[in-house]
Amino acid sequence: MSNSPFHTVTIAGATGNVGYAIAEAFLNDGSYNVKILRRKLDENEKAKSLNSKGAEIVYADHSQKDDLVKALKGTDVFVSAVFESSNNTSLYDIQVSFLLAAKEASVKRFIPSEFSNGYKTTGHVFNDEKFRFREELEKSGLEYTYIHTGLFQEFFGWFGYDVKNKKAKFYGDGNTKIPSTSLSDIGKYTVETLKIPEARNAHIRVIGAYLTLNEYLQKFEEATGSKWEVIEDRDVRYRFKNKIDPIPSMSDDFIAFVTENSNFPEYDNDKFSFTPQPVTKVIETLVSQA
Ligand SMILES: NC(=O)c1ccc[n+]([C@@H]2O[C@H](COP(=O)([O-])OP(=O)(O)OC[C@H]3O[C@@H](n4cnc5c(N)ncnc54)[C@H](OP(=O)(O)O)[C@@H]3O)[C@@H](O)[C@H]2O)c1
Missing domain, CATH: 3.90.25.10 (UDP-galactose 4-epimerase, domain 1)
Structure with a gap:
């Protein structure tokens, strides 16, 4: 029986490197309904594999807020594990679309796409996008956890x-x-943040x-x-x-x-089981x- 106050987790970017590991960890934990949010109906081996392990795949046009809100209805925790390196859209813009929809769909906690070094300094475009998004997330009133994992x-x-x-x-x-940190451990750490009171509205660093x-x-x-x-x-x-x-x-x-x-400078490994x-x-x- 889970001691987490959350029941349904939706993961965007679960066909990617870290998102797949996070989705697998939630499925392995067995305490959550796991949904995978995708952009388009295409054949994807990772999506198929997660679906065969019990995840529901939901599709939404990310530029349509109503579509996203519909996809996120019933979600307690939203995990963003997306990464966009083309020049078409920025990680900031994608995550702001998720955030607006998450708020309207009454999502309780938003775990943004960080999974990096938790830099305190800006200075690189990949990093700056994450900093900018943190400001939006903290203004939104949703609970959040920033998960920093190193390389x-x-x-x-x-x-x-x-x-x-x-x-x-x-x-x-x-x-x-x-x-x-290995991808499989990042998955396990992400799942366990939901059971750790200190992870609410906080930066969590694990290695x-x-x-x-x-x-x-x-x-x-x-x-x-x-x-x-x-x-x-x-x-x-x-x-x-x-x-x-x-x-x-x-x-x-x-x-x-x-x-x-x-x-x-310090990390939170000792808070995990x-x-x-x-x-x-x-x-x-x-x-x-x-
Ligand atoms: N610490 C490290 O060493 C390290 C290394 C790499 C990445 N990272 C970080 O980890 C996070 C995820 O990176 P990743 O490498 O795992 O991601 P990724 O594999 O490049 O992509 C993840 C997923 O994002 C979705 N996506 C791509 N473009 C999108 C768009 N325009 N709108 C919405 N969804 C889009 C796709 O899912 P669908 O096709 O299913 O929609 C894709 O499978 C990022 O924050 C990145 O900075 C850290």
Whole structure:
């Protein structure tokens, strides 16, 4: 029997990286009616899989408020796990549409698309959109929880750990500490925030591991049984801003931003009932898949 005051959870972005893990965790928990909000009726393997595990799939035109309100009726908790990196819509705009509809549909708690490093500073477009949305959410009167998780461990490859070529690229000092969490643990943490009183209207920071870039590298070296080459590229942000060759991509600039701003001064793991899995579990999977 659940001790959560909530019964129905709707997740937008459940066909994505973190949204899928969150939806799976709610289904595994077994205490909630789980709905997946999608934009269009297309074939999607992840949506099919969640549906086969018990999630109801609901569709809504996100530009039509009435459509969204109808889709969110009966929802106690709305989780936004969307991400939009095209130039057509901003994450801020998408989430404001969700918020207006959630308020009208009497949703009780809104968990926005954060799942990042909980930066206190603005300074990157991906981050600034989230900051702007926090202001709207706090004005809305809905309950909220910001969940900060550090780097997704499944994204180590994107972050510079190239298993295939046994090369690591650091966008800063190798002694920089980076928090990281596996997607499955992020799912479990998200579910459990609903049962933790301190998570109401609060920032929750959780971590699976909090190691330096060099320490993660050592774990990759152990898992592959070989020494890796390391490249340090320390002025990415400066070159990106001033368009100096070789001009970094937006993604590289973001990695450099994350490297500079990934400080979790304190975290909330002890408020949760479980211990996250060792980081070596994801590292070994990444190595076996390369
Ligand atoms: N900490 C990290 O390492 C890390 C890494 C990546 C992302 N993140 C963060 O995690 C969050 C989710 O990112 P993700 O990578 O999991 O997302 P994603 O896989 O790129 O996309 C999630 C879903 O968003 C929906 N979506 C895309 N465009 C949309 C739009 N215009 N309107 C409404 N829905 C749209 C899609 O669902 P449907 O097609 O089903 O509608 C899509 O499957 C973001 O806040 C992102 O910044 C963190």
